[in-house]
Amino acid sequence: MEYLKKTLKNLGLLIIISIILLIIFPTQMSEAFNTLGAIFGPILILVLIVGALPNKKSK
Numbered sequence: 001m002e003y004l005k006k007t008l009k010n011l012g013l014l015i016i017i018s019i020i021l022l023i024i025f026p027t028q029m030s031e032a033f034n035t036l037g038a039i040f041g042p043i044l045i046l047v048l049i050v051g052a053l054p055n056k057k058s059k
Helices: 001-022 028-054
Strands: none
Touching: 001 028
């Protein structure tokens, strides 16, 4: 549980930094976000689909 708390805290910090950079450098950051979305978007969709599949329990 502690790992999850620290991970969410770090993720929140990264989101805050990215919002600040988006305000300061809107054009460059929007290009970076579009590139990252094109790269990681399909991967995220696959992760969500695999995560939604039911787990097979073996005896």
